């Protein structure tokens with residue numbers, strides 16, 4: 041079984057992935073942030089590093105999906121390849137931070153990869169307002185993320201909402217996280233677990 045957690049920067053994906061992996065005894069697969077060789081440079085100079093970063097994420101995410109399916113284990117994944125290809129990359133292109141030829145090249149590679157992978161059995165989308173994202177990005181305190189603007193987050197959020205609205209690849213659970221403190225309030229985590237239990241029971 042492949043469960044994936046999707047959501048904008050700071051929505052709580054990594055935190056929830058950890059909690060769910062522990063609760064259900066699933067294996068957790070995280071995205072490559074600490075060892076990412078481009079992220080710091082990207083936030084300093086987006087136009088210069090956007091293509092490099094997108095190829096890096098595409099490569100690492102694709103390898104993750106292949107490994108998830110080959111393992112046959114129950115795995116929860118922190119962010120999907122669809123978010124790279126349907127949200128981040130087109131947003132950079134639309135903002136003039138990725139050239140047409142780089143974006144076409146990227147899309148062509150993604151189309152090939154997409155034809156070879158299966159979507160998750162369950163996608164959990166963490167929906168968050170911009171003020172909540174800003175608060176949680178600051179709480180996390182990664183220095184290179186200080187340059188993230190409200191405009192950038194808002195554009196991403198609009199693309200997330202459009203993507204989720206049309207998501208038909210598999211089962212989808214939407215969780216509004218603005219008023220859910222699953223870090224310090226056990227009953228809020230309980231609310232999410234009940235929602236997930238209902239989804240999982242419906243899968244089998």
Ligand SMILES: Nc1ncnc2c1ncn2[C@@H]1O[C@H](COP(=O)(O)OP(=O)(O)O)[C@@H](O)[C@H]1O
Pocket residue numbers: 047048049050051052053054055056176177179180217220221222223224
């Ligand atoms: N629902 C929540 N309630 C309280 N704190 C949260 C919640 N979700 C995330 N956080 C905190 O916000 C910060 C960012 O969360 P994180 O899981 O790293 O987000 P993401 O992986 O989506 O970027 C972390 O410090 C985390 O503890």
Ligand SMILES: Nc1ncnc2c1ncn2[C@H]1C[C@H](O)[C@@H](COP(=O)(O)O)O1
Pocket residue numbers: 047048049050051053054071073079093094097119123124125128129185
């Ligand atoms: N595809 C991506 N393009 C640009 N930036 C990305 C992409 N995927 C992740 N990121 C960034 C956003 C954050 O700064 C870090 C970690 O993501 P998070 O949502 O905090 O888990 O990588």
